[in-house]
Amino acid sequence: MSKVEGYNFAYLDEQTKRMIRRSILKAVAIPGYQVPFGSREMPLPYGWGTGGIQVTAAVIGPDDTLKVIDQGADDTTNAVNIRSFFEQTTGVATTDKTREATLIQTRHRIPEAPLAEGQIMVYQVPIPEPLRWLEPRETETRKMHGLADYGVMHVKLYEDIAHYGHISTAYDYPVLVNGRYVMSPSPIPKFDNPKLDNSPALQLFGAGREKRIYAIPPYTKVESLDFEDHPFQIEKWDRACAICGATDSYLDEIVTDDRGGRIFVCSDTDYCGERVAAGHRGADEEQAA
Amino acid sequence: MTPLLTVSGLTKTYGAHTGCRDVGFELFPGEVLGIVGESGSGKTTLLRCLSAQLAPTSGTVAYDMRGLGPTDIWSLSEPERRMLTRTDWGIVHQSARDGLRMEVSAGANIGERLMAVGSRHYGNIRTEAEGWLTRVEIEAGRIDDLPTTFSGGMQQRLQIARNLVTGPRLVFMDEPTGGLDVSVQARLLDLMRGLVRQMGLSAVIVTHDLAVVRLLADRIMVMKDGRVVEAGLTDQVLDDPRHAYTQLLVSSVLQV
Numbered sequence: 199m200s201k202v203e204g205y206n207f208a209y210l211d212e213q214t215k216r217m218i219r220r221s222i223l224k225a226v227a228i229p230g231y232q233v234p235f236g237s238r239e240m241p242l243p244y245g246w247g248t249g250g251i252q253v254t255a256a257v258i259g260p261d262d263t264l265k266v267i268d269q270g271a272d273d274t275t276n277a278v279n280i281r282s283f284f285e286q287t288t289g290v291a292t293t294d295k296t297r298e299a300t301l302i303q304t305r306h307r308i309p310e311a312p313l314a315e316g317q318i319m320v321y322q323v324p325i326p327e328p329l330r331w332l333e334p335r336e337t338e339t340r341k342m343h344g345l346a347d348y349g350v351m352h353v354k355l356y357e358d359i360a361h362y363g364h365i366s367t368a369y370d371y372p373v374l375v376n377g378r379y380v381m382s383p384s385p386i387p388k389f390d391n392p393k394l395d396n397s398p399a400l401q402l403f404g405a406g407r408e409k410r411i412y413a414i415p416p417y418t419k420v421e422s423l424d425f426e427d428h429p430f431q432i433e434k435w436d437r438a439c440a441i442c443g444a445t446d447s448y449l450d451e452i453v454t455d456d457r458g459g460r461i462f463v464c465s466d467t468d469y470c471g472e473r474v475a476a477g478h479r480g481a482d483e484e485q486a487a
Numbered sequence: 488m489t490p491l492l493t494v495s496g497l498t499k500t501y502g503a504h505t506g507c508r509d510v511g512f513e514l515f516p517g518e519v520l521g522i523v524g525e526s527g528s529g530k531t532t533l534l535r536c537l538s539a540q541l542a543p544t545s546g547t548v549a550y551d552m553r554g555l556g557p558t559d560i561w562s563l564s565e566p567e568r569r570m571l572t573r574t575d576w577g578i579v580h581q582s583a584r585d586g587l588r589m590e591v592s593a594g595a596n597i598g599e600r601l602m603a604v605g606s607r608h609y610g611n612i613r614t615e616a617e618g619w620l621t622r623v624e625i626e627a628g629r630i631d632d633l634p635t636t637f638s639g640g641m642q643q644r645l646q647i648a649r650n651l652v653t654g655p656r657l658v659f660m661d662e663p664t665g666g667l668d669v670s671v672q673a674r675l676l677d678l679m680r681g682l683v684r685q686m687g688l689s690a691v692i693v694t695h696d697l698a699v700v701r702l703l704a705d706r707i708m709v710m711k712d713g714r715v716v717e718a719g720l721t722d723q724v725l726d727d728p729r730h731a732y733t734q735l736l737v738s739s740v741l742q743v
Contacts, residue, residue: 332588345565349604353588353599356598356602357592360595360630360631424607425608426608427609
């Protein structure tokens with residue numbers, strides 16, 4: 199898809215991009231702190247990734263290679279639309295390959311392939327405030343962040359254990375960044391939380407409707423909150439990916455017919471495809487062959 | 488003996504309107520002070536100023552802090568004041584809805600203070616919560632129930648447990664028996680009297696109910712139009728009221 203004439207590079211005007219970059223710089227300087235920014239109207243509704251798109255627009259350059267994923271896949275509606283939006287407004291190269299991308303905008307997943315120095319992750323965030331469900335007042339949550347008054351986060355985890363016997367929070371699992379700010383990692387599964395920790399890539403979070411940007415600089419300590427006797431654990435599956443046989447990736451359950459048939463496949467399509475290209479096969483594929 | 492709480496010249500005005508004016512008293516460890524008066528007499532404003540919920544217009548509230556001695560609570564930094572109010576103090580609200588988190592279980596309500604001061608062991612928090620439920624006469628089996636499923640009296644007892652779990656030295660109570668029927672009130676008062684004596688708590692109790700102060704308070708202050716009109720030992724003030732307003736208040740109680 200080629201570049202469309204008439205728009206500024208990456209859609210936003212230069213002053214808006216400067217404003218967003220200033221917010222990003224502040225966010226990087228204070229890891230996990232939510233920096234307010236003047237979120238703009240974008241040509242798609244709030245909740246569809248406007249925060250992530252504005253952050254991407256502010257940091258993207260003509261030499262970047264962009265990858266956009268939605269729930270781990272490169273070919274879902276949200277990913278396809280955002281990718282074509284940037285193809286048309288910037289003309290930059292795009293890719294499906296995690297390893298080739300310099301800039302990755304994501305919704306709900308972190309790629310399975312390890313990130314590298316120089317890469318930037320941009321997360322789309324619906325609700326940036328991790329304390330929101332327990333404290334509805336914004337003035338109070340800001341004060342709680344200011345005073346590092348985070349006991350209430352554990353009340354939520356306590357409730358999980360009391361009702362389900364384990365911490366049942368499975369996505370948007372709260373983390374403590376750099377030993378200071380409690381942060382919402384956006385609705386990624388907790389399976390991805392360990393990848394936030396000490397990542398060589400720069401991680402930027404944009405919430406368009408809530409008008410907040412926050413960041414995790416490279417090589418920053420990110421801990422998932424837990425109890426001493428109920429430590430943080432990630433999801434486990436007792437089966438492998440049906441297509442590529444991977445046992446170390448996040449699996450999606452896919453219903454295949456209306457008679458209860460279902461398979462589990464990697465949610466990260468690039469990772470799965472890479473493994474298949476390298477000759478790995480899952481149980482289903484072997485049977486078919 | 489050093490007073491636990493020393494209040495002098497405490498005044499709170501809302502613009503031209505007076506909340507409370509020039510209130511001063513001392514509260515000693517283990518003592519229970521009752522503040523009585525009609526609605527609008529400034530009782531709750533005074534309690535909110537004392538318990539660091541509302542900044543007074545003038546005057547000081549000095550608290551005998553562990554290790555620091557008497558310190559004006561408004562000279563503390565905000566984190567210090569927050570820490571004080573959730574460890575060494577307890578605040579029991581008139582409406583349990585103001586004092587409890589209604590959307591989380593009874594156990595989490597009791598455990599919240601422990602977690603706020605750094606407790607990170609689920610098993611210990613739970614054991615402590617069960618112990619406290621029993622002490623305030625709620626079945627330990629209801630630990631995972633929401634406070635919305637509790638009766639008014641149980642909610643009030645849960646609020647007390649939630650406040651006492653960190654072993655405070657001073658508890659502020661605003662109409663703790665408000666809205667409860669008389670038999671439930673009696674049980675609650677009995678429980679509070681027991682806990683106050685057992686734990687050697689000091690307490691400041693605001694109420695319009697003279698029976699409550701008669702049972703719980705060692706000393707009382709009578710307030711009218713924002714001022715303290717009479718203060719003294721409970722029995723002395725109630726049996727031999729000097730001020731005209733106190734006389735009116737005492738004679739207004741219905742005899743059954």
